[in-house]
Amino acid sequence: MSSSPRLDDRASSTEPAEAQVQTHLGKGSRVEGKLTFEGSVRIDGQVDGEVQAQETVIVGESAVVSAQIIANTIIIKGKVSGDITARKRVELKAPAKLLGNIITPSLVIQEGVVFEGHCSMGSEAKADKPDKKVALFSKEDRGPVAVRMSSEAIK
Structure with missing residues (x-):
């Protein structure tokens, strides 16, 4: 028996989306x-x-993206300025900085992430229509939201 890890073991130690990047x-x-x-x-x-992208867009820590992003899954670790729409899931991982709106049925935000914008969560059908206007709650209807603001957020 070999002591080196099998290919399957190495792939499972990274994020599944990152293991399948084509570009x-x-x-x-x-x-x-x-x-x-x-x-x-x-x-x-x-x-x-x-x-x-038909599948996943991963924005690495060194990336600076000023764009609208549309994909099944979006994982952000770098700086993004623009609206993002994911048909399945959005993950904001430290030290990500996002200045823009999110439309997705599933959202994960790690501690240390800076996010400034609005988030709309709903079914996949809703995420497929990024041009549809979203009705916002009045200030009185919203609960308290903690978002770390920084002048260094997006440069």
Whole structure:
């Protein structure tokens, strides 16, 4: 029996979405425009415009993205300025900084994340319609919300 980990063991030690990335925009890359991907993509560089993926979009810690993002799953660890729409799930992981609105049926925000915007959660059908206007609660109807604000949030 070998003491080295099996391929299956190594894959399970990382996030499933990260193990299946088909496209990678590396650190130091800069792209402008509309980007469309059939599978999953990891962004570690700079993107300005729009990003669409059939599967997962991962924004790495070194990434600076100023774009609308639409995908099944969106995982953010870097800086994003723009609205995001996920048909399944959004994960904001420290040290993520998001300045924009979220539409998704499932949302996870880790401690240490900076998020400034509105979040609308509902069914997948609702997430498929990012252009639909969302009725906001009046200030009196909303409960207290704790969001860490920082002048360093998005630069």
